[in-house]
Amino acid sequence: MKQVSDKTLQALTDIIGAQNILRDDEAMAPYIVELRGRFHTPALAIAIPETIEQLQKLVSWANDNRIGLVPQGGNTGMVGGQVPKRGNEIIVSMAKLNRVRHMDASGGYMCVEAGVTLKNAQKAADDAGLLFPLAIAPQEKAQIGGILSSNAGGLQVLAYGYARQLCLGVEAVMANGSLYQGLSGLKKDNTGYDLSSLLVGAEGTLGIISAATLKLFPKPKGFETAFINLSSPKAALTLYSELLKRLGTSLTTFEMMPDFGMQMQIRHKMIEKNPAAKNSEWYVLAQMSQLPGQSTNALSTALDSALNDRVIEHFTIAKDERIRRQMWKVREQLSGAQSKEGASIKHDISVPISAVPELIERGIEAAKTILPDIRPCPFGHLGDGNIHFNFSQPVGADPKAYMDGAMKIHEAIYGIVTDLGGSISAEHGIGQLKTELLKHHKDPVAYDMMKKIKLVLDPNNIMNPGKLFD
Numbered sequence: 001m002k003q004v005s006d007k008t009l010q011a012l013t014d015i016i017g018a019q020n021i022l023r024d025d026e027a028m029a030p031y032i033v034e035l036r037g038r039f040h041t042p043a044l045a046i047a048i049p050e051t052i053e054q055l056q057k058l059v060s061w062a063n064d065n066r067i068g069l070v071p072q073g074g075n076t077g078m079v080g081g082q083v084p085k086r087g088n089e090i091i092v093s094m095a096k097l098n099r100v101r102h103m104d105a106s107g108g109y110m111c112v113e114a115g116v117t118l119k120n121a122q123k124a125a126d127d128a129g130l131l132f133p134l135a136i137a138p139q140e141k142a143q144i145g146g147i148l149s150s151n152a153g154g155l156q157v158l159a160y161g162y163a164r165q166l167c168l169g170v171e172a173v174m175a176n177g178s179l180y181q182g183l184s185g186l187k188k189d190n191t192g193y194d195l196s197s198l199l200v201g202a203e204g205t206l207g208i209i210s211a212a213t214l215k216l217f218p219k220p221k222g223f224e225t226a227f228i229n230l231s232s233p234k235a236a237l238t239l240y241s242e243l244l245k246r247l248g249t250s251l252t253t254f255e256m257m258p259d260f261g262m263q264m265q266i267r268h269k270m271i272e273k274n275p276a277a278k279n280s281e282w283y284v285l286a287q288m289s290q291l292p293g294q295s296t297n298a299l300s301t302a303l304d305s306a307l308n309d310r311v312i313e314h315f316t317i318a319k320d321e322r323i324r325r326q327m328w329k330v331r332e333q334l335s336g337a338q339s340k341e342g343a344s345i346k347h348d349i350s351v352p353i354s355a356v357p358e359l360i361e362r363g364i365e366a367a368k369t370i371l372p373d374i375r376p377c378p379f380g381h382l383g384d385g386n387i388h389f390n391f392s393q394p395v396g397a398d399p400k401a402y403m404d405g406a407m408k409i410h411e412a413i414y415g416i417v418t419d420l421g422g423s424i425s426a427e428h429g430i431g432q433l434k435t436e437l438l439k440h441h442k443d444p445v446a447y448d449m450m451k452k453i454k455l456v457l458d459p460n461n462i463m464n465p466g467k468l469f470d
């Protein structure tokens with residue numbers, strides 16, 4: 001346990017009450033280590049405010065005393081943004097700020113607090129006969145505040161957009177304790193800087209998002225889901241443009257994976273069998289969300305044409321909900337499956353959609369030149385140009401030695417990404433994992449603007465210190 005002065009502890013107790021402070025090692029353990037166990041740094045304490053007023057007082061006190069605060073939602077982030085960097089910060093858990101404040105079904109939006117889980121936000125929308133479409137796997141844990149702060153994406157960005165595009169405005173506690181009230185339900189508000197958008201994706205470095213107004217959509221009448229066999233990312237790209245032409249925004253999912261991703265799940269008994277009727281080099285999971293008035297088999301009709309044109313090798317339509325779930329499972333488990341195959345070198349990158357096949361081809365070639373037995377597993381959101389370009393260690397290799405050589409692979413992949421006009425972080429953010437990369441790959445003018453904004457809004461650097469910037 002980190003030593004905390006009596007004065008600090010007393011101040012914290014006065015502000016949020018002893019019942020909202022965690023101090024002993026066992027209670028703090030789940031908060032200080034992130035999902036993949038990669039970052040593990042102590043904290044002074046865990047503070048769990050119950051009201052916005054408490055949160056404001058806490059931030060204002062931390063600012064006066066130069067104490068770093070690390071806002072934390074469901075602790076599902078992947079780049080260490082939600083856990084301490086230095087070891088002398090206080091983690092601010094948003095879990096108790098978890099009310100759905102307002103539902104406006106006719107206006108198509110709702111206002112929820114930061115600690116509402118994704119699952120509960122989806123449920124609130126569903127209960128009102130609408131859809132909140134953001135879909136990432138850990139929905140029981142992930143919270144709206146963290147989702148917005150990290151500008152999460154997920155499996156339906158294609159049609160509905162990522163977190164920033166699903167948000168009409170936020171409320172946030174700023175570094176001096178003041179409350180930014182941007183909870184507008186307005187679709188149009190043309191009054192200068194878009195401050196809510198600035199706070200979304202800021203990874204808690206400018207202020208702590210305490211609530212948000214979120215856009216809602218009509219609930220689909222049903223789904224048509226297909227698992228598709230094809231020979232290459234190039235074929236997948238051709239298929240994507242065909243489906244987009246025919247289905248427009250009712251094409252809500254288009255996810256690609258290599259056969260390696262399928263075989264390892266079979267090997268580790270994570271699935272019983274391949275949900276496609278046969279094996280192939282590559283697969284696509286595509287889903288059409290059927291809107292009122294739309295035909296039920298628009299996806300299979302489009303896939304029939306693709307088959308005739310030899311763009312794809314085969315396709316399997318989910319004939320019931322059980323099979324649809326199996327198809328989704330293969331995609332959702334892909335990341336977890338890789339951890340069963342030993343160490344993995346990962347890249348969460350994006351390029352213009354049309355450049356995805358080139359990215360994959362060049363990336364595999366470059367990595368194999370460095371390490372011939374490396375096992376590439378590029379997968380993910382082809383429709384967003386966002387590929388999780390991961391590489392599993394060669395069979396039997398020493399995991400530590402493999403990871404020690406990661407830099408060479410990183411350099412090769414990020415070099416190709418830059419060459420193709422892409423981004424070094426498409427959806428997981430920067431956190432503490434990619435601060436160096438950001439420094440080197442972000443446009444220098446943009447990087448300088450970001451640093452200046454940080455300095456003005458958080459002059460004492462108490463807001464999630466060490467994240468985005470060192």
Ligand code: MLT
Nearest residue numbers: 154332334335380388427
């Ligand atoms: C996914 O799309 O499955 C995740 O963003 C990738 C990951 O967990 O690395």
Ligand code: ZN
Nearest residue numbers: 154380388427
């Ligand atoms: Zn992803």
